[in-house]
Amino acid sequence: MRLSEGVEWALHSCVVLASAPEGVSLPAGRLAEYHELPAAYLAKHLQALSRAGIVEPVPGRRGGYRLAQDPKDIKVSQIVSAIEGTGPAFVCTEVRQKGPAAPAPSGLRQACLIARVMWQAEQAWLQELNNWALADLAFAPGSEAYAKTRRWLLASKERTAPRPPPDGRSER
Amino acid sequence: MRLSEGVEWALHSCVVLASAPEGVSLPAGRLAEYHELPAAYLAKHLQALSRAGIVEPVPGRRGGYRLAQDPKDIKVSQIVSAIEGTGPAFVCTEVRQKGPAAPAPSGLRQACLIARVMWQAEQAWLQELNNWALADLAFAPGSEAYAKTRRWLLASKERTAPRPPPDGRSER
Numbered sequence: 001m002r003l004s005e006g007v008e009w010a011l012h013s014c015v016v017l018a019s020a021p022e023g024v025s026l027p028a029g030r031l032a033e034y035h036e037l038p039a040a041y042l043a044k045h046l047q048a049l050s051r052a053g054i055v056e057p058v059p060g061r062r063g064g065y066r067l068a069q070d071p072k073d074i075k076v077s078q079i080v081s082a083i084e085g086t087g088p089a090f091v092c093t094e095v096r097q098k099g100p101a102a103p104a105p106s107g108l109r110q111a112c113l114i115a116r117v118m119w120q121a122e123q124a125w126l127q128e129l130n131n132w133a134l135a136d137l138a139f140a141p142g143s144e145a146y147a148k149t150r151r152w153l154l155a156s157k158e159r160t161a162p163r164p165p166p167d168g169r170s171e172r
Numbered sequence: 173m174r175l176s177e178g179v180e181w182a183l184h185s186c187v188v189l190a191s192a193p194e195g196v197s198l199p200a201g202r203l204a205e206y207h208e209l210p211a212a213y214l215a216k217h218l219q220a221l222s223r224a225g226i227v228e229p230v231p232g233r234r235g236g237y238r239l240a241q242d243p244k245d246i247k248v249s250q251i252v253s254a255i256e257g258t259g260p261a262f263v264c265t266e267v268r269q270k271g272p273a274a275p276a277p278s279g280l281r282q283a284c285l286i287a288r289v290m291w292q293a294e295q296a297w298l299q300e301l302n303n304w305a306l307a308d309l310a311f312a313p314g315s316e317a318y319a320k321t322r323r324w325l326l327a328s329k330e331r332t333a334p335r336p337p338p339d340g341r342s343e344r
C-alpha cells in the first residue's frame with residue numbers, strides 16, 4: 001500500500017496557505033517554488049484540492065490559491081481523500097461467490113467478512129486522520145515554520161505588489 | 173490509496189488452506205481453481221506468503237501449499253503485509269527541509285509532524301488488522317464456508333490419491 005507523493009505535497013502546500021496573511025493568495029507556481037516541487041504536478045493536486053472545496057482560486061493578476069475554509073475546520077483526512085480519492089483501499093470483488101463454498105443467497109445479505117475486516121481497518125485509519133485539523137499542523141507549538149513562512153509570504157506579497165501604471169502615475 | 177487484488181486473493185486462499193484437513197496440501201493451481209483466480213498471479217502471491225512464513229510448500233507428487241502456522245496465530249495484518257510489503261504507505265521525502273521555512277538542525281531531531289500524523293493513522297489501521305486472526309475468518313460462526321470447503325478438499329484429496337503402481341499390484 002503506497003500513498004502518492006501528491007499527499008505529502010498537498011499537506012505541505014495547505015500548511016503554507018494556512019500561514020498566509022489575510023488577502024494573500026498564492027499562484028501554483030509560487031507554491032511549487034516554496035518547497036522546490038514540480039510545478040505541473042503540484043498544479044494538478046491544487047486543482048484536486050479546489051474540487052474538494054479545500055482551496056479556492058482567486059482570479060486576477062495577483063490571484064492564486066487561498067484556503068476555502070478555516071484551517072481549524074479542514075481535517076487532514078479531507079486533504080488526503082482529495083488527492084487519493086474517497087473510494088475504499090480494499091475493493092471486494094466477491095471472490096466468495098466463486099467456487100464450491102459460495103454462500104446461498106441468504107448468506108450474501110451481509111458483506112464478506114474479509115471485506116468487513118479490511119474496511120473496519122480503513123475506518124480506523126480515516127478516524128485517526130479525522131482527529132487532526134490543518135490548523136494543528138500549521139500552528140504547531142514550538143515550530144518556527146509558521147513565522148518563517150509568514151515572513152516569506154509577506155516579502156513575496158511586496159514583490160508581487162501592483163506596479164504603477166505604465167504612464168508613471170502613482171496609484172495613491 | 174488502493175490495495176492490490178492480491179490481498180483479497182491471498183486472504184481467501186489462506187481461508188481455504190485453514191479449512192484443509194490434517195495432511196492435505198494444495199497446489200497453487202488447485203487453489204486458483206477453487207475461486208476461479210488466475211493461476212500465474214496467485215502462484216506469485218503464494219510465494220510471497222511462503223517467504224513471509226505464512227504458508228509452506230510441501231514437495232512431492234501430492235504436494236502443494238499448507239499453512240506454516242496455526243490459523244489462530246496468523247494475523248490478518250501479516251497476510252496483508254506479505255502481499256503489500258511492510259514499508260509505510262506514507263513516504264516522507266523531507267519536503268520541510270526545502271524552502272524558506274526549513275527547520276534548523278535541532279528541529280530535525282523529530283520526524284516531520286505531517287509524517288508523524290500519517291504514520292499514526294497507519295498504526296491504527298495495522299492495529300485493527302492485528303486484532304483479527306486467520307482463524308476468525310476461516311471458522312466464523314454461522315458460516316457454511318468451512319464445511320463446504322472441507323467437503324471439497326476431502327473429495328479433492330480422494331481424486332488426487334496415489335494410483336496403484338503400473339504393474340497392478342495393490343499398495344495395501
